Amino acid sequence: MSIQSSVEVQTEWGIVSARQAGRNLAKEIGFGGVDQARITTAISELARNIYLYAEKGEIVIEAVEETRGAQKKKGIKITAKDRGPGIKNIREVMEDGYTTSGGLGAGLPGVRRLMDDFDVDSVMEEGTTITAIKWLR
Amino acid sequence: MRIPILKLSHYLLISVQVDLDDQTALQFQEDLLSKIHEEGSTGVVIDLTSVDMIDSFIAKVLGDVVEMSNLMGAKVVLTGIQPAVAITLIDMGIMLEEVPTALDLEQGLEKLQQELEG
Amino acid sequence: MHSSVVQAINDHQEQLVSNWKKEMARVQEEYFKNSLPDDLVFTNNEEFIDVLYSSVRLERSEAEGKIKHFAERLIQTDWPLSYFTQGMQAFRRIVTAYIVPYINNAEEDSMNLIVEVEEWVDAIVNQLVDDYSDSWVKTLELQQMALNELSAPLIPVFEKVSVMPLIGAIDTERAKLIMENLLDGIIQHRSQVVLIDITGVPVVDTMVANHIIQASKAVRLVGAECILVGIRPEIAQTIVNLGIDLSTFPTKSSLRKGIESALELTQRKMVRIEHGAEWRA
Numbered sequence: 001m002s003i004q005s006s007v008e009v010q011t012e013w014g015i016v017s018a019r020q021a022g023r024n025l026a027k028e029i030g031f032g033g034v035d036q037a038r039i040t041t042a043i044s045e046l047a048r049n050i051y052l053y054a055e056k057g058e059i060v061i062e063a064v065e066e067t068r069g070a071q072k073k074k075g076i077k078i079t080a081k082d083r084g085p086g087i088k089n090i091r092e093v094m095e096d097g098y099t100t101s102g103g104l105g106a107g108l109p110g111v112r113r114l115m116d117d118f119d120v121d122s123v124m125e126e127g128t129t130i131t132a133i134k135w136l137r
Numbered sequence: 138m139r140i141p142i143l144k145l146s147h148y149l150l151i152s153v154q155v156d157l158d159d160q161t162a163l164q165f166q167e168d169l170l171s172k173i174h175e176e177g178s179t180g181v182v183i184d185l186t187s188v189d190m191i192d193s194f195i196a197k198v199l200g201d202v203v204e205m206s207n208l209m210g211a212k213v214v215l216t217g218i219q220p221a222v223a224i225t226l227i228d229m230g231i232m233l234e235e236v237p238t239a240l241d242l243e244q245g246l247e248k249l250q251q252e253l254e255g
Numbered sequence: 256m257h258s259s260v261v262q263a264i265n266d267h268q269e270q271l272v273s274n275w276k277k278e279m280a281r282v283q284e285e286y287f288k289n290s291l292p293d294d295l296v297f298t299n300n301e302e303f304i305d306v307l308y309s310s311v312r313l314e315r316s317e318a319e320g321k322i323k324h325f326a327e328r329l330i331q332t333d334w335p336l337s338y339f340t341q342g343m344q345a346f347r348r349i350v351t352a353y354i355v356p357y358i359n360n361a362e363e364d365s366m367n368l369i370v371e372v373e374e375w376v377d378a379i380v381n382q383l384v385d386d387y388s389d390s391w392v393k394t395l396e397l398q399q400m401a402l403n404e405l406s407a408p409l410i411p412v413f414e415k416v417s418v419m420p421l422i423g424a425i426d427t428e429r430a431k432l433i434m435e436n437l438l439d440g441i442i443q444h445r446s447q448v449v450l451i452d453i454t455g456v457p458v459v460d461t462m463v464a465n466h467i468i469q470a471s472k473a474v475r476l477v478g479a480e481c482i483l484v485g486i487r488p489e490i491a492q493t494i495v496n497l498g499i500d501l502s503t504f505p506t507k508s509s510l511r512k513g514i515e516s517a518l519e520l521t522q523r524k525m526v527r528i529e530h531g532a533e534w535r536a
């Protein structure tokens with residue numbers, strides 16, 4: 001499968017279109033209603049982080065497949081890339097309730113709980129790449 | 138985009154029918170508070186039946202709206218939160234514990250009545 | 256298979272079959288310790304050898320169909336797969352031992368014949384194993400589906416009041432399903448109060464308790480309330496010993512008391528009808 005879409009996040013509208021692209025692909029892959037909501041929400045959180053902290057960046061949404069033994073798994077992969085200031089202390093932002101924006105502090109730890117695989121790669125002054133995957137049950 | 142706010146005697150009714158983006162949510166917060174001020178409303182029902190996603194930002198705006206309205210003397214009930222949305226919020230650790238909820242608009246109005254009279 | 260092998264197998268049918276039956280009698284005694292019923296072994300042996308022989312003569316696809324049909328019938332009676340594999344191996348032993356000396360002529364190398372017989376036997380064994388494991392996978396899926404359906408029904412008992420009896424162990428996967436059933440059911444039945452009955456849950460550890468707490472919070476978000484009922488004494492003990500805080504969670508010891516408070520929450524109550532009232536008045 002090579003379905004992939006990329007959304008620029010520079011305005012709040014970018015957040016909305018990233019969400020919509022995510023929901024459409026999640027539906028296409030065959031995710032149920034609850035997982036669609038989880039995926040859309042995770043995308044929203046990641047897109048908002050870009051908008052709030054890096055000003056601009058991109059969200060890439062793609063269908064992925066993995067073969068483990070005889071079983072083939074399908075999933076959706078979200079990659080959030082920016083060239084912002086980077087995250088100083090990753091452990092800190094992964095804590096529930098930690099916030100620098102006055103929000104609920106549920107953003108990144110929330111995304112980790114909503115998705116199955118989660119990975120943060122951040123270099124100070126160079127940018128941050130976050131990948132998150134949800135597998136079809 | 139603006140979310141219409143309907144008046145029903147002392148109550149205000151809002152049915153959110155659009156995908157909530159940040160600007161719309163903040164605009165709504167402002168509109169609702171000034172409407173409560175104008176009309177002296179004592180109760181508000183916000184129906185979220187058509188909302189298919191609430192992220193931490195929208196949840197924060199909703200929680201704030203409830204708290205702010207309470208300060209202005211209006212009780213707020215959120216109604217029609219969809220199962221998928223509720224599960225996602227719980228997964229994220231957002232419980233909205235201080236916010237009264239009801240199944241639908243009808244039960245929301247009943248709940249307001251009970252809370253204001255009883 | 257090579258025609259000379261087929262011919263040999265056919266020509267010596269009587270002797271081969273009788274050798275095979277002797278071999279199977281040994282298998283029944285040594286391998287199955289006579290655990291299979293003798294009369295069934297007898298009829299199954301007859302049919303097995305018949306199917307084998309006809310498969311030698313038939314086209315490949317036809318032969319496969321015949322074997323599949325036979326296997327399916329035995330799968331349904333829980334006949335062990337090892338009976339088939341042992342039977343095929345016995346047949347191979349008999350055929351190679353018996354036939355090779357007869358057809359070892361100038362053109363045919365006996366080694367090639369053995370290989371051909373091996374391939375033929377292996378193909379059938381593979382097919383049997385596939386048929387068996389397909390049926391196991393299918394059974395497992397069906398059981399999983401049945402379990403999921405059984406898993407968490409939401410039963411409307413009064414207007415606005417529903418009960419969800421939980422039975423059996425709760426793992427993360429099941430907890431997710433329970434949560435979804437619970438919330439969808441609440442919307443469908445317009446329930447204001449849901450009684451979650453855990454009488455049938457054998458163990459309540461921190462994880463299970465946590466799932467129940469999460470579910471009740473989600474229930475509140477969609478606009479209803481939960482009451483936990485059916486807490487047995489040993490469950491109450493483990494909950495407190497584990498330090499699980501259920502103090503904010505409305506609980507009742509029995510379903511009956513739960514229903515009473517559910518009715519109260521929806522401004523109703525049960526009253527006894529006084530039969531004597533009419534004539535006394």
